[in-house]
Amino acid sequence: ILNVEQSPQSLHVQEGDSTNFTCSFPSSNFYALHWYRWETAKSPEALFVMTLNGDEKKKGRISATLNTKEGYSYLYIKGSQPEDSATYLCAFIRGGADGLTFGKGTHLIIQP
Amino acid sequence: EAGVTQSPTHLIKTRGQQATLRCSPISGHTSVYWYQQALGLGLQFLLWYDEGEERNRGNFPPRFSGRQFPNYSSELNVNALELEDSALYLCASSRSGRDTQPQHFGDGTRLSIL
Numbered sequence: 489i490l491n492v493e494q495s496p497q498s499l500h501v502q503e504g505d506s507t508n509f510t511c512s513f514p515s516s517n518f519y520a521l522h523w524y525r526w527e528t529a530k531s532p533e534a535l536f537v538m539t540l541n542g543d544e545k546k547k548g549r550i551s552a553t554l555n556t557k558e559g560y561s562y563l564y565i566k567g568s569q570p571e572d573s574a575t576y577l578c579a580f581i582r583g584g585a586d587g588l589t590f591g592k593g594t595h596l597i598i599q600p
Numbered sequence: 601e602a603g604v605t606q607s608p609t610h611l612i613k614t615r616g617q618q619a620t621l622r623c624s625p626i627s628g629h630t631s632v633y634w635y636q637q638a639l640g641l642g643l644q645f646l647l648w649y650d651e652g653e654e655r656n657r658g659n660f661p662p663r664f665s666g667r668q669f670p671n672y673s674s675e676l677n678v679n680a681l682e683l684e685d686s687a688l689y690l691c692a693s694s695r696s697g698r699d700t701q702p703q704h705f706g707d708g709t710r711l712s713i714l
Contacts, residue, residue: 492642520700531604531690532643534702577643587633587645587656588703 490514492580494591501568502599508564509594511578515559522579522588523552523563532577535563568598602626604706606691612712613681621676621709625693631655632674633694633703634666638687646689649674650696678711686713 493512501507513521523535536545541556549566565572575595579588605624613619625632634646645658649668657664663679672693678685688710692703 522702524705531705531707532692534704537700537702539700579643587648587658588643589645590635590643592642 490580490582490589492578492589492591494576494578494594496594497592498595498597500597500599501565503568503570505568506564506566507568507596508562509576509596511561511563511580511591513559513561513578513580513589514582515557517582518556518559519581519583521554521561522581523561524577524579525574526577526593527574535576563594565596568596570598570600572596573598604691604693604704606689606706606709608709609707610710610712612714614714615681615683617681619678619681619685619711621678621689621691621711622673623676623691623693623706624673625691626704629693629695629704630672631694631696631701632668632672633692634674634676635690635692636660636687637690637708638684643690647676681713683713685711687711 521538524532526532536552538554543554545552551564554561575593577593579590607622631650635643647657648655652668666676668674688708690708692705694701694703
């Protein structure tokens with residue numbers, strides 16, 4: 489059974505502050521790591537797909553890094569805005585034909 | 601472009617019955633994935649279809665099954681429903697069967713078992 493851990497479970501951040509959270513996954517037989525944002529009453533939205541050790545991806549104020557050797561990825565949000573409030577999910581896939589294994593997510597609340 | 605569509609939005613069944621959930625992928629996407637989110641748990645991978653074939657399934661009993669049609673739409677069937685099958689079922693699609701492509705999700709079907 490693959491273990492994908494996300495921390496913290498929930499996070500309250502003041503509007504304008506920057507924040508980051510972690511996704512940990514098995515370091516062996518890595519294939520890809522996905523990040524998704526899931527807003528209440530909407531469907532999950534893809535943020536990044538990362539495949540290479542040392543990869544850094546950026547989309548507006550959101551960026552992510554990947555360390556496959558130690559099995560973690562960080563998601564950063566710069567200058568948090570109320571619309572960033574959502575659950576952020578990471579999902580790991582190992583080599584082979586497995587489906588995505590999701591973490592339970594980090595629930596981010598931006599306080600005005 | 602139209603997104604992934606799922607039907608029905610809500611489905612209420614009793615124990616022992618059978619449920620059918622439907623999913624239409626984004627045009628041009630050949631892969632369809634099914635996930636279950638039960639209360640208190642993360643998204644659990646159920647099934648993956650690509651080009652009409654079942655490519656992989658998660659750790660679920662055989663009473664969870666499905667198929668993919670020639671137009672790439674998909675059905676998820678759950679037989680002999682049990683109370684613990686109550687969950688949100690999400691369908692996702694992607695351009696190819698390789699997992700370096702992002703998945704695009706539908707709004708889900710909320711299945712309630714009485």
